[in-house]
Amino acid sequence: MNAGQRWEQGIEHNAKSVELYKRIAKLDFEQGDVFCFKSGGDGDNGEHLMYLLDQIFEPVEDTAPVRVQKICPHCQKPFKGLATATRYCSSACKTLAARQHGREYHRKKHHKKERP
Numbered sequence: 001m002n003a004g005q006r007w008e009q010g011i012e013h014n015a016k017s018v019e020l021y022k023r024i025a026k027l028d029f030e031q032g033d034v035f036c037f038k039s040g041g042d043g044d045n046g047e048h049l050m051y052l053l054d055q056i057f058e059p060v061e062d063t064a065p066v067r068v069q070k071i072c073p074h075c076q077k078p079f080k081g082l083a084t085a086t087r088y089c090s091s092a093c094k095t096l097a098a099r100q101h102g103r104e105y106h107r108k109k110h111h112k113k114e115r116p
Contacts (some may be wrong), residue, residue: 003051017053021046073097 013021025037025046039046067080072089074097079089088094 003048003055006051006054007047011054013050014054014057016057017050020053021050024049074100 021037021039025035025039028035028037035045037046037049038044039050041047066083068083069078070081070086070089071078072087072093074088074093077089081087081089088097
């Protein structure tokens with residue numbers, strides 16, 4: 001949704017947008033008021049900036065990662081992980097599992113078949 005659509009629908013500004021706008025406007029005023037930010041009325045550049053900032057902050061909040069209950073294949077403990085990405089409950093379990101896999105791989109690779 002673009003800034004014009006947000007304004008037409010009367011959607012409130014994200015709190016982060018308002019806070020950041022105030023900080024930017026204050027800095028601009030202290031350093032010569034180059035942008036002359038104004039807010040509170042239709043078409044004010046400060047309002048437009050806040051609507052643009054809303055678009056930046058909104059997707060971050062709407063796309064929070066989905067966490068699901070999983071069982072760690074190494075230690076068998078339950079944990080909440082990302083739906084597709086997380087396999088182990090911790091980096092320690094991931095490292096230990098990788099070491100174990102390496103040992104098993106080398107055992108199979110270097111294991112000589114016995115002759116009858």
